Amino acid sequence: MLFTRTLPGATTAGGKQLAVSPEPDAGGNTAVRRDGTGAWVSRQVSEQRPLLGYERLHMPHPATCPARQAQLPLELPAGVIRLDVHRRSRRP
Secondary structure, eight states, X not given: OEEEEEOOOSSOXXXXXXXXXXXXXXXXXXXEEEOTTXXXXXXXXXXXXXXXXXXXXXXXXXXXXXXXXXXXXXXXXXXXOOHHHHHHHHOO
C-alpha cells in the first residue's frame, strides 16, 4: 500500500491522504506522481483532466482491499442496488 496526498480538484480542496495500490494498474482511476519534494501525490483522472506523461495510473486501495471485498455481500436485499453498477449505467 502506498499513501499519497491528494491534490486540489474541482470538488475537493486536496491535502488528504489516499491509500493506493503500490503497483501501477491500467484499470485504475488515480494518477500518482512524486512532487518536487519527493512526496507522493495523487489526483483523480477525468476527461477534463487526463493522465499526464509523468503520472502513472494506480487503483485506490479501498477498491482492491481483500478485507473490504470480504465484507460486501454477494446478494443484496430486494430494492437495494450496488452504487458502482448504478454509476456505470448512467455514463454515456
